[in-house]
Amino acid sequence: MTETRKVVVDGVEFEVLLEGEGKTWSATIEGRTFEIEIPDAAPVAKKKRTGGGKKKKSGTVSANIPGKVVTVEVNEGDIVTEGQVILILEAMKMQNEIQAPISGTVSIVHCVEGQAIEANIPLVVIEPVPEEEAE
Secondary structure (H helix, E strand, O other), X not given: OEEEEEEEEOOEEEEEEEEEEOOEEEEEEOOEXXXXXXXXXXXXXXXXXXXXXXXXXXXXXXXXXXXXXXXXXXXXXXXXXXXXXXXXXXXXXXXXXXXXXXXXXXXXXOOOOOOEEOOOXXXXXXXXXXXXXXX
């Protein structure tokens, strides 16, 4: 394992390159390398990434930046699948495909083509597929 740390020794700050595992390490400070031993060092446990389990997603779609609606690909009552493009938004001279965050039925469309929108305003609301139907 290699990492760079800032340490303070007698009030003076140093950048230290640490390399090693377990009890034996090398520390490089200002071009000089020192071998160090930490007798009671426990092995560093690697951080586990969690998948997050089943996180409930919202069916409300909004843009995180202001822009202009280029096209609306869905209408109220349409059935959409997660990841399906539901509208195209132009923001900062880039066209962005906005995808459905969940599968379900489009219940409300709050925008029309050509409309200028503000950030974080609901654009489309999708009602999720009931759990018993999804399985």
